[in-house]
Amino acid sequence: MNTQLRYLEVPEPYAPDGRPAVFLAGATVDCPDWQSEAVDLFAIAGFDGTVLNPRPSRNPATNPYLAWLPFGWQDRNIRRTDVVLFWNPIGHVRVHDCYEAGLFSPYGGTVVVGCDPADPVQRANRVLLANLMPWLPVADTLADTVAAALATLAARASAHR
Structure with a gap:
């Protein structure tokens, strides 16, 4: 099987193509x-x-301020993906908002979360997430968070067969 990762970052337009998509x-x-x-x-x-990255960091020639042009790139595209992967989220509220948006969006996206246990802010986020959404597993490493996203996508694909 020939696999190919499609990578998009701000401000590139995204149009779903039938393949799974992950928003970082x-x-x-x-x-x-x-x-x-x-x-x-x-x-x-x-x-x-497809992996969508709101941080224009893979191309050193990219202007870092493009993340804000066009306004709304993140909000528009985050709802169009199958999985929203949070690593060391800024706060638990955004994770919860994305989870709820996934429940009620036509795309039915899923949230996966990872928090570095060595980071005191992320330890606090982990506690807040456990209280707010006790059913949501939280990975300890970025590799485990990516693995959780891949497992979620595989489960969704199996359910649609």
Whole structure:
């Protein structure tokens, strides 16, 4: 089987093409470029789908302010994906909002979350998420979070067969 990862970042337009899509949600400013690592993990796993990155970081010539042009790129595209992957989310409220939006959107997207247990802010997020959504598993590493996204996509594909 020939698999090919399709990678899009701000401000590239996204049109669903029938293949699974993952939106990389979480911090994009003043943090390590975890999105590049996540894209690499999806590629190594042979993911045949689209990864959408709101952080224009993979192309060094890209203007970092393009993340805000056009306004609404994130909100428009996050609802059009199958999985929203949060790594070290800025706060538990955004995770909950995306989860609820997935429940009521025509695309029925799923949320997967990972929080670095060594980070005190992420330990707090983990507790808040456990209280707000006790059924939502939270991974400890980015690799485990990507694996959870892939497992979710595989389960969805099996359910649609």
